[in-house]
Amino acid sequence: MIRIIDKESICDFKSMHPSMSLRDAVCEAERCLLCEDAPCSKGCPAGTDPGKFIRQIKFKNIKGAARTIRNNNILGSTCAHICPTDKLCEMNCSAMKLEAPINISALQKFAIEYGRQNNLEKLESSSGSGKKVAVIGAGPAGLSTAYELAKKGHSIEIFEKEKMAGGVPAWNIPEFRLPADEIAQDIGKLRDLGVIIHTNQHINTLEEVDKLKSEFDALVVATGLNKAFGLNVFQDAENVTDYMTWLKKIKFSNSEMKTSVANKRIAVVGGGSVAVDCCVSAKALGAAKVYMISLEEGDDLPADKEEIRLAQRMNVIFKSSSMIKSIDMKDGKVSLLRGMEIAWKEPENFNPSNATEVEGTDFSIPVDYVVQAIGTKPDYYNLFSELKLGPKSCFVAEGDEKMWASSGCTFAVGDVVNGGATVVRAVGEGKKLAEHIDKFLARGEI
Amino acid sequence: MKKADLSVNFCGVNFENPFCLSSSPVGNHAEMCSRAFDAGWGGIVYKTLNVDTSFKIVMPSPRLNAYHYNDKRFVGLQNAEQITDRTLDDNIMDIKELKRKYPSRVLISSIMGFSDSDWEILAKRSEDAGADMLELNFSCPQMARKDAGHRIGQDYNLVEHFTGVVKKHCSIPVMAKMTPNITDMIPVALAAKRGGADAIAAINTIRAITDIDIDQKVPMPTINHQSGITGFSGPAAKPIGLRFVSELYNSKDLALPISAIGGIETWVDALQYILLGGDTIQVTTAIMRYGYRIVEDMIEGLSDYMIDHGINSLSEIKGSAATKLIDPSNFDTRHQVVSVIDSEKCIGCGQCYISCQDGANQAIVFDTRLRKASVDETRCVGCTLCKHVCPVWDCISTRTVDTRNQSHAAIF
Ligand SMILES: Cc1cc2nc3c(=O)[nH]c(=O)nc-3n(C[C@H](O)[C@H](O)[C@H](O)COP(=O)(O)OP(=O)(O)OC[C@H]3O[C@@H](n4cnc5c(N)ncnc54)[C@H](O)[C@@H]3O)c2cc1C
Ligand SMILES: Cc1cc2nc3c(=O)[nH]c(=O)nc-3n(C[C@H](O)[C@H](O)[C@H](O)COP(=O)(O)O)c2cc1C
Ligand code: SF4
Numbered sequence A: 001m002i003r004i005i006d007k008e009s010i011c012d013f014k015s016m017h018p019s020m021s022l023r024d025a026v027c028e029a030e031r032c033l034l035c036e037d038a039p040c041s042k043g044c045p046a047g048t049d050p051g052k053f054i055r056q057i058k059f060k061n062i063k064g065a066a067r068t069i070r071n072n073n074i075l076g077s078t079c080a081h082i083c084p085t086d087k088l089c090e091m092n093c094s095a096m097k098l099e100a101p102i103n104i105s106a107l108q109k110f111a112i113e114y115g116r117q118n119n120l121e122k123l124e125s126s127s128g129s130g131k132k133v134a135v136i137g138a139g140p141a142g143l144s145t146a147y148e149l150a151k152k153g154h155s156i157e158i159f160e161k162e163k164m165a166g167g168v169p170a171w172n173i174p175e176f177r178l179p180a181d182e183i184a185q186d187i188g189k190l191r192d193l194g195v196i197i198h199t200n201q202h203i204n205t206l207e208e209v210d211k212l213k214s215e216f217d218a219l220v221v222a223t224g225l226n227k228a229f230g231l232n233v234f235q236d237a238e239n240v241t242d243y244m245t246w247l248k249k250i251k252f253s254n255s256e257m258k259t260s261v262a263n264k265r266i267a268v269v270g271g272g273s274v275a276v277d278c279c280v281s282a283k284a285l286g287a288a289k290v291y292m293i294s295l296e297e298g299d300d301l302p303a304d305k306e307e308i309r310l311a312q313r314m315n316v317i318f319k320s321s322s323m324i325k326s327i328d329m330k331d332g333k334v335s336l337l338r339g340m341e342i343a344w345k346e347p348e349n350f351n352p353s354n355a356t357e358v359e360g361t362d363f364s365i366p367v368d369y370v371v372q373a374i375g376t377k378p379d380y381y382n383l384f385s386e387l388k389l390g391p392k393s394c395f396v397a398e399g400d401e402k403m404w405a406s407s408g409c410t411f412a413v414g415d416v417v418n419g420g421a422t423v424v425r426a427v428g429e430g431k432k433l434a435e436h437i438d439k440f441l442a443r444g445e446i
Numbered sequence B: 001m002k003k004a005d006l007s008v009n010f011c012g013v014n015f016e017n018p019f020c021l022s023s024s025p026v027g028n029h030a031e032m033c034s035r036a037f038d039a040g041w042g043g044i045v046y047k048t049l050n051v052d053t054s055f056k057i058v059m060p061s062p063r064l065n066a067y068h069y070n071d072k073r074f075v076g077l078q079n080a081e082q083i084t085d086r087t088l089d090d091n092i093m094d095i096k097e098l099k100r101k102y103p104s105r106v107l108i109s110s111i112m113g114f115s116d117s118d119w120e121i122l123a124k125r126s127e128d129a130g131a132d133m134l135e136l137n138f139s140c141p142q143m144a145r146k147d148a149g150h151r152i153g154q155d156y157n158l159v160e161h162f163t164g165v166v167k168k169h170c171s172i173p174v175m176a177k178m179t180p181n182i183t184d185m186i187p188v189a190l191a192a193k194r195g196g197a198d199a200i201a202a203i204n205t206i207r208a209i210t211d212i213d214i215d216q217k218v219p220m221p222t223i224n225h226q227s228g229i230t231g232f233s234g235p236a237a238k239p240i241g242l243r244f245v246s247e248l249y250n251s252k253d254l255a256l257p258i259s260a261i262g263g264i265e266t267w268v269d270a271l272q273y274i275l276l277g278g279d280t281i282q283v284t285t286a287i288m289r290y291g292y293r294i295v296e297d298m299i300e301g302l303s304d305y306m307i308d309h310g311i312n313s314l315s316e317i318k319g320s321a322a323t324k325l326i327d328p329s330n331f332d333t334r335h336q337v338v339s340v341i342d343s344e345k346c347i348g349c350g351q352c353y354i355s356c357q358d359g360a361n362q363a364i365v366f367d368t369r370l371r372k373a374s375v376d377e378t379r380c381v382g383c384t385l386c387k388h389v390c391p392v393w394d395c396i397s398t399r400t401v402d403t404r405n406q407s408h409a410a411i412f
Helices: A007-011 A022-031 A050-058 A062-072 A076-082 A104-117 A140-151 A167-171 A180-192 A206-215 A243-252 A254-261 A273-285 A305-313 A423-445 B030-039 B088-101 B116-129 B156-169 B186-194 B235-250 B267-275 B285-290 B294-308 B351-359 B385-389
Strands: A132-136 A155-159 A196-198 A218-221 A240-242 A265-269 A289-293 A317-319 A322-330 A333-344 A355-357 A363-366 A369-372 A404-407 A410-413 B008-010 B013-015 B019-021 B043-049 B064-069 B072-079 B106-111 B133-137 B174-177 B199-202 B206-208 B211-213 B218-220 B230-233 B258-261 B280-283 B335-341 B364-367 B372-375 B396-402
Touching (some): A062 A076, A062 A104, A062 B294, A076 A180, A140 A167, A140 A180, A167 A243, A180 A196, A218 A423, A240 A243, A243 A254, A265 A363, B013 B106, B019 B294, B043 B088, B072 B235, B088 B116, B116 B133, B133 B156, B156 B174, B186 B199, B230 B235, B235 B267, B258 B267, B335 B372, B335 B385, B385 B396
Parallel strands (some): A132 A218, A218 A410, A240 A369, A265 A289, A265 A369, B043 B106, B133 B174, B199 B258
Antiparallel strands (some): A333 A355, B206 B230, B211 B218
16 A cells, blocks of 8 residues: 655655564554454465564564565565555554554565564474475465465475566565565575576476476476557557566666656556556656557446545546547557547446447547556466466466466466466465365375 | 574473463463464463352453553553453363463463452362463452452462462462562562562552543443443553563562563563563463464574574573662763754754753754754763654664763763
């Protein structure tokens, strides 16, 4: 949850979440009502247990608070930065009925920093079970599954196609929302447990998959969503890109991007959180005008309220209830977007086919770059044909809690199953899957 | 996670950790005590037993009032509670059951008699039920009988006598629980020692009045239009408890182990009592407010402290702060400080200025244009009032002045 929007930090691509001082943390924890049933803890999909760590801070057991977070959530620090807490732990905070909810993410961040500064001991790996598990993909889901399985004494190797672990949080989430060091610190815990992360290991063929299956007792597919959708109108235009490429470039070639984006006009297509990240980043780079073009409008925008507030504060221009109809091209590049405003034929159905054009609302926007943020789907599903494929090319979840997919010794978890959710949910589902695999491996022994 | 060894040997009894329930409703019966042991408490002082055939206890109602300070709730608790109102048979059955279920945890039976034979019966039956120790309640400030509770604790002859009676009839170690409602606790503690006490527990609650209903013009808690001066406990009582415990520890004649009580909520409070001489720790009010779960943070916090400071056993640090207490007549007045205000952190409220102006030595200069306060070192007497009233936690600090070659307002 974004409480203060610090524009300056955003433009410097530095963390926009200020650290809490000891005093502020104590005062904030002091407000906690220590509810009997800790609704905050129930609201955390990863089981981080805020009810417990807030109590620990309140009773001056701050190192204990850091330990609780570390034990319960591999990505505790990442989550403290980017969890939509107003929809999770803070949503049912009893303190809200008196004043404001407890600022849980800030306390979580505080406790973790306190642990680092006070030499919180490393996790010790438990004795080996002799079982080996391979994980494809070092994003939140893969990391979490690996962490829990390693804690239970299994040997884990992760295969990651990129040169660095972390998945979307490491590659795509803007630096001002999540500094790279935070996720790196989180991942460091896996190395303490002896988990091996092989980077630059693109698992791309059936042979490679078969090899993993023969060498390991179980295989976890946590490959996330990697294929961005695009609108047909933009087909081969040079200056049109997808959000993944855009955000990655901003994160890793920041100064080059500054040069090319400064004072330019950018149009971002999409109305979700990802579109907001693209818009705000463009503004932070110094773009003259940034348009967020979406079918939805106002409260119907899929992006969180806080994120919309952030975009507004950064002077992003909302071109809501709008549809792009055609484009003008110049030298292989899009130069002008032409569109119309829309209305919905039946309410609450935000499918493009339910839209009608509103006459007389034609508009045109001159652009230098277009970024498409209209969704992604999984790739590589054909490598794991044993898993059941559902809508949007995601694997179909099973079990009572519907948190992962499985077939034999192949399991899938995270965005590749849930179709794209949150980091904390990927962590939680990874934890649950690890419990399941642990039992599966034990059964194999008998 | 590495865990420090928190065990303590107290009068020959081994406590897995020093944290105990003190005698009160938090240890009223077996079911409650089981949950406390399950939560991790090292010992329990069971709610004070009574020979119900000799005196029937009826609790007044309402029996509690909390002391709130502005928006800060529950900084202290006043209670008009009596000792147990359950029958002795029921309580003895519970003690037996608890010792059967938790043989390695410490169960201390708190007792209060109204005659030699009461004390004898309570001591014997507790020991037979399996209690590891006895605690003699010489300190309840609101007994429904005039010859009991803190009235005994204020009369050292009775303390010595009843301790002697108990010691004659039991073989387990005996603690005497002291009342703070007395000018000097040492003579009473020494009387208990003469009677044979093996340890001292302190403090029980402080006689107090927490509030008055100004419309009805009755103090609270209001028991059918009347009230009484009754026992006060909780965080606000801690400074008084710390004082008594340090005095007990520093008494060379006494030299008995101490079970420290009074306003303990966190491991830091507990550690402070240990540094002043406490061997074990007892808690009531914090449990009444927050539940048994707080012991988890006491254990984890104290264990981390010990590991971080390389302490192997609590006995290594016991009393190490108490020995630094000297008589105020011996303070080194050549050592003086002046206050230093960090102007970066100063928010310009001027609270320090007002306090120093009207409550100290007019040594703060308040620049109303810049809205910044600064210290005039030629006037600062180093009392630190400004530091304590400042709403910014780390804005005002002190600097030591070498009074041999520098003048200081407190001296010159
Ligand atoms: C721009 C953006 C902003 C977001 N903001 C937030 C937010 O603020 N808060 C929040 O909670 N969530 C946010 N999310 C969602 C969150 O990032 C995802 O839900 C989460 O990362 C899913 O984790 P995952 O492990 O399933 O997949 P991913 O994070 O996608 O990880 C998959 C990993 O697998 C690797 N991989 C894929 N295929 C292969 C292969 N064949 N061989 C080897 N490795 C492979 C990838 O390189 C990647 O490292 C955001 C998502 C995006 C795109
Ligand atoms: C409601 C209440 C009842 C108490 N009853 C007893 C008792 O029966 N026997 C006793 O020795 N002390 C009794 N006490 C005193 C406590 O054991 C303890 O000495 C005192 O409350 C100070 O500790 P604290 O600040 O942790 O509460 C009682 C205290 C409270 C608040
Ligand atoms: S819900 Fe809110 S008040 Fe209750 S325990 Fe959680 S943070 Fe505290």
